[in-house]
Amino acid sequence: MKQLLYEVKKCLGCRSCEVACALAHSLSGDLYKALDEEKLSMPRKKVLACGGKNYPVSCRHCEDALCVDACMAGALVFDKQKGQVLHDAERCVGCWMCVMVCPYGAIRPDIKDKMPLRCDKCKDKDEPACVKACPTRAVIEQEKAEVKK
Amino acid sequence: MGNVEQRSIDKATQEVLKKAQAENINTVWDRFDQQQPQCGFGQLGLCCTVCNMGPCRIDPFGEGAQTGACGANADTITARNLARKVAVGASAHSDHGRDVAHTLSLISDGAKHTHKGGHSHSYEISDVEKLKALAVEFGIDSTKNKDEMAKELSKKLLEEFGRQQGELTFTKRAPKKRQEIWKKLGITPRGIDREVVELLHTTTMGVDNDYKNLIQSGMRCALSDGWGGSMIATDVQDIILGSPQPIRGKVNLGVLKENYVNIVVHGHEPVLSEMAVKAAQDPELLKLAKKMGAEGINLAGICCTANEVLMRHGIPVAGNFLQQELAIITGAVEVMMVDVQCIMPALQEVAACFHTKLVTTSPKARFPGVTHIEFNPENAYETTKQIVKLAVENFSARNKERVNIPAEEMDLVAGFTKEVVFQILGGKYRATYRPLNEAIISGRLRGLAGVVGCNNPRQTHDYFHTTLVKELIRHDVLVLQTGCSAIACAKQGLLIPEAAKLYAGQGLQEICEAVGIPPVLHLGSCVDNSRILTAASHVITEGGLGEDISDLPAAGCAPEWMSEKAITIGFYFVASGVYTVFGASPFATMGSKNVTDYLTKGLEGVTGGSFEFCDDPIKTAKLMIAHIDKKRQDLKLKPAMYEAGKA
Structure with a gap:
C-alpha cells in the first residue's frame, strides 16, 4: 500500500505541487486552458511555512x-x-x-x-501529480513498510 | 519522449540520437525530459525575481496572493518579465552589430598602419557599392576613397549605438506611414544602447507598472534591434565579407567527411569564421593534414555562423540548433570552434566523450576549462590558423571505430538578399521589384511569409518548420527564411528549385520555374531578418500594395522558437505592422489575461501588427493564410489565382 510522504528538508517552497494539483483537478488538464475555465480549479495541497521549514500539506x-x-x-x-x-x-x-x-x-x-x-491521490493516475511535479523529489510516494522507523 | 521519431523528423538526427542512447550520452532531449514537468509559475510568467523582497509568485488559480510584496499584479509582472527578455534579445543582436561596425573601423585604420600579416589575409572592403549606398544614407560624400568613406561610416554607425536623441538612421528605410505611426506612438528608437538601458530601467522595482506602456517600450527597444543593431550587422557584414549571391550548398550531418579533418564553426558572428574559411585552405595546413593521414580539411557550420559562411562561400551546414551536440556525437569532429550565442553549455561534456576539442574564441563566451583562443580582428588569420592547426593535429586522436556519420545530406540554394532576391524576378537587366508586386497583385502569388527562428525540444525537431512551410507554399505563399528554420527546411529539400514542382501551388510553381528559384528563399542568419524588413519596405515603395508594411498580404512565424532573440524579433516585426505567430509554446504571459489579450488582440489597433500563439503547424498556416487573404481583400486585390495545390 503506497503512502504519500514528504521529505521536509528538501521542500524549497516553490509551490509547483500546488499548481500541478490544481491543474490535475481542472477540467482541461492544460495549464494555459485551465486558467480560462469558468470555475478555477483549486489545489488539494498547500505549502505552508513554519519554523523555517516548508510543509507541503495534504490529506495523510x-x-x-x-x-x-x-x-x-x-x-x-x-x-x-x-x-x-x-x-x-x-x-x-x-x-x-x-x-x-x-x-x-x-x-x-x-x-x-x-x-x-x-487529496484523492489523483485517483486512477499512475502517480499523483504533485509527486511528478516536485523538482527536488520532496514529495514522494512509497510503500508503507519502507518508512517504519 | 525516449522515442527518436518523436524527438525529430530528421533521419540523420534520429540516427545519431540512437547512437547517443546506446552510448549513454545525454543530449538536450534527455535533459529536457528531466526538467518535466516544468514550473507552472515560470511557464505563466508569474514569478518575479526583480527585487530582494521576492521571489514573489502570483497564484494563477486565484486563491493565493494576487500581488507580489511590492503590490505588482500579474499584468505588471508578466509584462516586466517579457520586456526584460526583449532587452536581452536586442542586446545580443545589437552587440553583434557593434562588433561588426568596429571591425569596419579597424579596416579603415588598417589602411594607415599596414598590417603585418599582409593585406591578403586581413579584412577589406569587399562590397564597395554597398559601402557607397550606406555612405549616402548616412550623409557621407560617396565620391571619397573607400577607406575614408569606411572610416566615416564606421564612426557614424558606432554613434548610432551611443546616440541619445533623434532617430536611428535606418528607420528612414521604413515606409513613411510606418515612420509616422512610430512617431505618434513615441516608439521611434533613438539610440541602440539607450533603448536597451531605458527598457531595463523601466522594469526595475517600482518604475513602470502599466503593462501597455511596458510593451510599447519593449517595441521601441526591439525596433532599435531590427532597424538598428541587426540591420547594421547585416549591412556591414555585406560590406566587409561581401554581399551574398545565390549559391548552392549542402546541408545536414552527412556533410561531415570521414577521411577529412572536420572543423565545425558554431555561433553567430561570421567575422571569425570567414577567416577560418581561408585558413582551411592554407597550403601549409593542408600539407600537415595529409601528413596526419587525412585527405583534407572540411569546414562545416551549425546555427547562424553556418548560415553566414553558407551564404557567402557555400560552406556546408552540418545542422541547426538541436544538432550541435549530435555533430560531436558522430565522433568525426576534430574541433568545434564557437563564438557567441546559442552555444549549449552541454557541449563541453559531450565533447569530453570524444576526442573533439571545443574551442571558445570570444571573451564574452567562455567555458571553464575549455581551450580558449581569443579572436580579435587585428590578428584574425593567425588566430584561426592556430585553431585549424589544432584540429589537424587532433585528427590522430580520432577513434575510427566510434565514427558514425549519417549519410543524409541535401542540396540547397541560399544567398538571397533584399538586393538580389527580387531583382532576380526582374531579370538581370531590369532590377526592380515590379514583377514581384505584379505577381502578388495578379494573385499568382497569394502573398509573402517570413518563417524564422530556432528549434525547441518542446516540439518534434524540424516538424513545425517544415509542415508549416510546405502548407504555405502549397497555397502559393512565397516563403522567406532565416536562421535554424531555413536549415530545417533545407534538410527536407525545400530550398532547391525542384521543390516548387513537388510542393508549391500552381502560381508559385509558375514563378519559380520562370525565374529558376526555390519556392523557399534563404535570406541568411537571424540578424538577417533585417533583410526581410527592408525587402518589405521596397515592396511598398514599388507601389500597388498599400502604403505600409501592415497593408501587405504577408505574415510571419517563429515555429520552434526558444531564444530571447526570437521574442525581440517578434516584437520588431509586430511593431513594424506584421501579423506574427509563435509556435512551440506562448510567451510567458499567459498568467495575465490582460497582457496576453493586449498582445494578441489589442496591438492590432496600435501598430497594425499583432501576435498569435499556436502550437499546431497546419492551424498556424491557416491563420497566416487567412490573414494574407484578408489583407488582399483590404487592398481590393483579386483572390489568389489558383486553388491550393495537392497536399
Missing part, C-alpha cells in the same frame, strides 16, 4: 481518521484495500466538521461547491 489518508469519525453523513470512509480515505460527494452535506477536526489542516472548504477539498 489516516487509518484511524478523525475526519471519518466526525463525518455525520457518512460521506468519508477509510477504504482498507486502497489505504485511502474516500469521499462520497453524493452523501456530503458540507458541514465542514472534517475541516475542523483534521489535525493536519489538510482539508479545505470549497465554499462555492460546499465540498471539502481533499
